[in-house]
Amino acid sequence: MLLFGATGMVGQGVLRECLLDDRVTRVRAVVRSPLDTTHPKLTELVHADFTDFTALAAEFEDVDAVFYCLGVSSTGKREAEYRRITHDYTLAAARALPANPALTFVYVSGEGTDSTEQGRLMWARVKGRTENELLAMPFHAYMFRPGYIHAANGERSRTPAYRLIYPVLSRLYPLLRRTVPGKVTTTEDIGRAMIAVVGRNGTGEHVLHSPDINRAAAG
Numbered sequence: 730m731l732l733f734g735a736t737g738m739v740g741q742g743v744l745r746e747c748l749l750d751d752r753v754t755r756v757r758a759v760v761r762s763p764l765d766t767t768h769p770k771l772t773e774l775v776h777a778d779f780t781d782f783t784a785l786a787a788e789f790e791d792v793d794a795v796f797y798c799l800g801v802s803s804t805g806k807r808e809a810e811y812r813r814i815t816h817d818y819t820l821a822a823a824r825a826l827p828a829n830p831a832l833t834f835v836y837v838s839g840e841g842t843d844s845t846e847q848g849r850l851m852w853a854r855v856k857g858r859t860e861n862e863l864l865a866m867p868f869h870a871y872m873f874r875p876g877y878i879h880a881a882n883g884e885r886s887r888t889p890a891y892r893l894i895y896p897v898l899s900r901l902y903p904l905l906r907r908t909v910p911g912k913v914t915t916t917e918d919i920g921r922a923m924i925a926v927v928g929r930n931g932t933g934e935h936v937l938h939s940p941d942i943n944r945a946a947a948g
């Protein structure tokens with residue numbers, strides 16, 4: 730399995746679940762800076778140019794699943810920069826994969842993603858375009874659209890502003906889970922759900938919102 734964004738909040742949680750789960754035998758994490766964790770199942774692939782993965786072709790060759798958790802907040806970013814990281818990096822990774830119709834690609838977008846690509850919100854249009862292009866590719870693509878994500882096991886965001894807000898939201902999580910259960914999930918459930926959808930072999934819903942993610946994680 731190939732993991733992108735392993736240093737981020739979502740990626741840390743997904744990595745943890747993959748390392749704990751016996752169904753996942755090998756994790757190759759593509760990162761731009763080294764991880765602070767080692768594990769017999771984990772190989773770290775430090776890479777600089779996320780628009781060109783030619784140098785990693787041999788590592789991509791026998792991959793059967795990709796968990797794509799790399800992404801940034803659009804706050805303070807112009808459309809071109811946000812599009813480069815959100816869309817261009819993701820599609821470059823997808824296009825660098827071997828032709829394998831049985832491969833599963835799971836992409837983390839977000840609640841509110843705009844599938845029409847025509848709406849008012851820049852981030853939602855860019856994520857919508859990214860999702861649409863992934864869904865049209867010749868592999869099993871699953872789009873995860875979480876709303877609020879609770880860091881279940883101490884995962885930390887790479888986004889400074891979120892590191893300030895998260896401790897407060899984290900304390901409110903039990904209340905959020907009770908009052909808006911359809912809008913929340915956890916890093917743990919995202920990781921478990923990603924592993925679960927690989928087992929669907931391309932069947933079922935291809936766009937999963939928080940309740941779908943939580944159900945997939947539980948089942």
Ligand SMILES: NC(=O)c1ccc[n+]([C@@H]2O[C@H](COP(=O)([O-])OP(=O)(O)OC[C@H]3O[C@@H](n4cnc5c(N)ncnc54)[C@H](OP(=O)(O)O)[C@@H]3O)[C@@H](O)[C@H]2O)c1
Nearest residue numbers: 734735736737738739798799800837838839878886887888
């Ligand atoms: N957190 C939430 O509540 C939430 C909710 C809904 C959707 N999402 C989506 O989930 C995804 C992950 O979010 P997160 O909270 O895990 O973010 P995060 O903690 O800020 O982590 C971002 C990840 O993306 C990598 N990254 C960012 N810019 C990069 C670049 N220019 N080149 C290479 N790698 C880059 C980071 O690597 P470095 O460590 O090298 O910077 C890190 O691994 C995003 O697409 C986000 O929109 C998050």
